[in-house]
Amino acid sequence: MNNAEIVELAHANLVNNYGCMPLAFVRGHGAYLYDADGNRYLDFFCGLAVTSLGHGHPRIVAAIKQQAEKLTHASNVFHTEPMARLAARIVGAFGDGRVFFANSGAEANEAALKLARRWGHAKGGRFEIISTLGSFHGRTFGTLSATGQEKYHEGFQPLVPGFKLVPYDDIGAIERAIDPKTAAIMVEPIQGEGGVVMPRPDYLARLRQVCDRAQLLLIVDEVQTGMGRTGKLFGYQHSGIKPDIITLAKALGGGIPIGAMVARSEVAAVMTPGTHGSTFGGNPVACAAALGVFDALEQDGLIANAAEIGQYLITRLREIARECPDVRDVRGQGMIIGIALKHAAKPVVDACFRERLIVNGTADTILRLLPPLILTKEEAEAGLGIIERALRAEAGTAGA
Numbered sequence: 513m514n515n516a517e518i519v520e521l522a523h524a525n526l527v528n529n530y531g532c533m534p535l536a537f538v539r540g541h542g543a544y545l546y547d548a549d550g551n552r553y554l555d556f557f558c559g560l561a562v563t564s565l566g567h568g569h570p571r572i573v574a575a576i577k578q579q580a581e582k583l584t585h586a587s588n589v590f591h592t593e594p595m596a597r598l599a600a601r602i603v604g605a606f607g608d609g610r611v612f613f614a615n616s617g618a619e620a621n622e623a624a625l626k627l628a629r630r631w632g633h634a635k636g637g638r639f640e641i642i643s644t645l646g647s648f649h650g651r652t653f654g655t656l657s658a659t660g661q662e663k664y665h666e667g668f669q670p671l672v673p674g675f676k677l678v679p680y681d682d683i684g685a686i687e688r689a690i691d692p693k694t695a696a697i698m699v700e701p702i703q704g705e706g707g708v709v710m711p712r713p714d715y716l717a718r719l720r721q722v723c724d725r726a727q728l729l730l731i732v733d734e735v736q737t738g739m740g741r742t743g744k745l746f747g748y749q750h751s752g753i754k755p756d757i758i759t760l761a762k763a764l765g766g767g768i769p770i771g772a773m774v775a776r777s778e779v780a781a782v783m784t785p786g787t788h789g790s791t792f793g794g795n796p797v798a799c800a801a802a803l804g805v806f807d808a809l810e811q812d813g814l815i816a817n818a819a820e821i822g823q824y825l826i827t828r829l830r831e832i833a834r835e836c837p838d839v840r841d842v843r844g845q846g847m848i849i850g851i852a853l854k855h856a857a858k859p860v861v862d863a864c865f866r867e868r869l870i871v872n873g874t875a876d877t878i879l880r881l882l883p884p885l886i887l888t889k890e891e892a893e894a895g896l897g898i899i900e901r902a903l904r905a906e907a908g909t910a911g912a
C-alpha cells in the first residue's frame with residue numbers, strides 16, 4: 513500500500529483523536545525513516561522520544577527476536593528471566609528501590625500516584641498530590657488530573673479529586689500548597705510536552721528539601737527525560753538528588769511498549785500482594801528489548817554522545833537564532849531541545865517536513881527536537897541546515 517491508500521483506510525476506521533500527518537512509515541534505519549512511497553526522512557522526533565537508539569538497532573532487534581522465539585507472555589502469576597533481569601538493571605541504576613512494570617507512561621505514573629496515596633493513607637490519611645501547571649503526566653483519569661494543562665481536561669470533568677496544581681519552578685508556591693493532607697509532589701525534571709521548560713538548576717534539590725522537611729514523597733516523572741535523553745541516564749541525576757519514586761516509559765523499550773515505576777524500597781513496601789497489577793506489565797519481549805537498550809546505552813557510549821551532540825545542536829541553534837528575530841529562546845539539555853518562536857511552530861514544522869526532516873511542535877510556539885541518541889555530527893549538520901532554512905523562510909511570513 514502507498515501513503516494515500518494507508519491514510520484513506522486509516523481515516524475510514526480509526527477514532528479521529530490524533531491530528532495525524534498524511535503519510536505512513538514502513539521502515540526505519542538508524543536516524544532515518546522511510547514512508548510508504550519510498551521517501552527518506554531524517555528523524556529528529558523519534559516517535560515522541562521513544563526510538564532513542566534509532567530505528568532497527570541491531571541489539572534491540574536481536575533481543576526481541578530471541579525472546580519472541582522463546583516466550584512472549586507468561587503473566588505476573590509467574591516469574592520470567594527478562595523481567596527479573598530488567599528490574600535488577602533498573603535498581604542498579606536507581607540505587608535502593610523496587611520496580612513495578614506497566615505498559616506506558618500513563619500507567620507508570622498511575623502506579624506512582626496509587627503508591628503515593630497508599631503510602632499517605634498509612635501515614636495518617638494523607639492523599640493529596642501536588643503537581644505543576646504546564647506539566648504532562650498522561651491521559652488516564654488519575655494522570656490527567658495531575659496534568660496541568662486545561663486543554664487536556666476539556667470535556668472530561670469531573671477529574672479525580674485530591675490533586676493541586678501550582679506554577680512550575682516555584683518553590684514558594686509548592687510550600688504554600690502543602691497542607692496536612694499532602695502526600696506527594698510530582699514533577700518532570702524538564703517539562704517536555706509543556707514546551708521544553710527548564711527549571712532553575714536547583715529546583716529539584718530544593719524540592720527534595722521541601723519533601724524531606726514535610727515528609728512528602730518526591731515523584732519525578734522521567735517518562736520523556738529518562739534513558740539518556742538529557743545526557744544522563746535519568747534527568748534528575750543532573751541535580752544530585754534521589755527521588756522517592758521515578759517513572760519511565762517512552763525510550764525504555766527502544767520502541768516496544770513498556771513502562772516502569774521505581775520506588776525506594778521502604779515506600780514500595782506499602783504495595784502488598786493484590787494491591788495493584790497489570791496483565792501485560794513486565795512482558796518478556798518488552799523487558800528483553802529494554803535490556804537491549806541498557807546494553808546499547810552502556811556499551812556504545814550513547815549517553816555521552818547524547819550529551820555531546822545535544823550540546824553541539826544547542827550551541828549551533830543559538831548561533832542560527834542570532835540571525836532569526838523570530839526565535840525567542842533556544843533551550844534544552846542533551847537531546848531534548850526547544851526552540852521558542854514568536855509565532856506558531858506549525859509552519860516551521862511543515863517547512864522542515866517538506867525538506868524531509870521530522871521535528872515536532874508543542875505548546876503552540878515551541879519547535880521541539882528529540883533526535884536519537886545515536887545521532888552523528890554529520891546527521892546533526894544535515895538537520896541544522898534544514899532547520900535554519902525553515903526558520904528563515906518562515907521569518908516574517910508567519911506573523912507575530
Ligand SMILES: *Cc1c(COP(=O)(O)O)cnc(C)c1O
Pocket residue numbers: 615616617618619621648649650651700704705733734735736737761762
Ligand atoms: C509521554 C509522557 C507521559 C505519558 O506517556 P504515555 O506512554 O503516552 O502514556 C507521561 N509523562 C511524560 C513526562 C510524558 O512525556
